[in-house]
Amino acid sequence: MSNENGNWCLIESDPGVFTELIHNMGVRDVQVEELYSLDSDTLRSMEPVFGLIFLFKWQGAALQSGAKQNAGQVVDNNDVFFAQQIIQNACATQAILSILLNRESEIELGETLTNFRSFASDLPPDMRGLALTNCDQIREVHNSFVRPESFLTDPDEPKRPAGEDDDLYHFISYVPVNGRLYELDGLRRGPVDHGKSADWLERVGEVIQQRMGEYKEGEIRFNLMAVIGDRRKKLTEQISGVDRDISVLMAELEKLRLEDSKDLGDVESRIAGLNSERAELEHLVDLENGKFARYQFDNALRKLNFIPFVYQLARAMAEKGVLEPAVDKAKEKARNQPRRQQRPAM
Structure with missing residues (x-):
């Protein structure tokens, strides 16, 4: 990793990654779920919803700061914990923290985030961002999800800066504070106020839909996740x-x-109904536990470097004369399968 990024790595936009990242910071009873609908009823079924994380393709500073900005206004509001993004690559963790640190009265933050919030609360947004960048505990948790490098590179060799043809993605968050909906984008000078709303889950769908409508028709490279209470x-x-x-x-x-009494049948029927409801709830708990187990397994795989193993396997297959047929078979299989779209990552 280059020094220009302040030693913060890129991490994948994935609910399992974000959930484990939150837990490793010491936060309890919070998880992240991917959303496929902005319908308010869908969001209400997941309550408590603490905030939404939105990933989108960056269109350049000029377009991002255009007149529309979804009718919101950048404001100075000390009631909102807002930190500017000082370095690249930290926007995923910063979007998560923007939600957690603004819902501290409802979330058990743990020692690390409680101490950070206490230290940074009286700082201006730029200094909060600098404090976040230099918080060793938060940076270490973020960097625990670094992807192994496929090939060794010279650490002193400068990396090619991103050009106009490169796809860059950015995380922001939406969170309610004191009855108003705010958009927290670390690349702006302050929080964007989207107005007072009696039902922020209804309002946030409208704001995000309008945001997506500013892109060219057919653009689908968006990702939306909700930070919610632990379903279990x-x-x-x-x-x-x-x-x-x-x-x-x-x-x-x-x-x-x-x-x-002759009323036994009615009571027995009600008990049977409750037992059925209990069995369904236990089934849902089992599904959640299974999902968390998959998260743990997938995250463990993300942190492993399989390149040496693949190299040795390919070498052994080549020596036995079975590598080329296996490659041809894989190519044929790939041609016959429908193309799958990858989740955008930052």
Whole structure:
């Protein structure tokens, strides 16, 4: 990594990566989910929703600071924790922190982020960005997701700067603060105020749709994720509530049996319904646990360098004369498969 990037690596735009990154910073009971719809009902089904992270293709400073900006205005508001982005590559973590640090009353931030927020709260946005850049604990967690280099490069050789033909992507976040919706983009001088909204989940969909509408027709290289409460905790709380209801009905059922009442069937039916609901909730918990296990496995693979293994395998196959047929077979298989679109990464 070059010094011009302040030793912050590029990380993949993936809910599993972001969820583990948040947990490794010490934050509890928070996860990240990818969104495929901006419908407010979809967002409400995921509550609590702390904020949204939006990834889009950068169009250049002139276009990004154009007159539209989704009708929002850059404001100076000390109630909003906003940090300017000082270096490249940090925008993913900065977008996550923009949400977490503005919802601190609802989220258990942990020691690292609590101390950082306390230290940086009275600083101006540019100094907050500098403080973030130089926070060793946050940078180390971010860089734990560095992708292994395929080939060795000379660390002293300057990297080619990005040109007009390069696709550059940028993360920003949307978060409600004191009843107003804010867009937090570290490349701007302050938060963008999108106005007062009684239902920010309704308003944020309109803002993002308008933002995407500023691109050429057919542009689909966007990625949207929601920072939400841990679903397993919410589901476990719902299971506890169902258990309490079952206990009450079981006591009522026992009383009716002692009285030889004819209302047993109704109570038994309600208990059966609650047991069915409990089984469904337990199934959802199992699905969430399975998803987190996949996240952990996939993230472990991301941090491994398979190049030496692939090299030795290809070399052994070439020595046995089976490499070329295997390559031809793979090419044929690839031609017969539909093309898949990769998730944009930053």
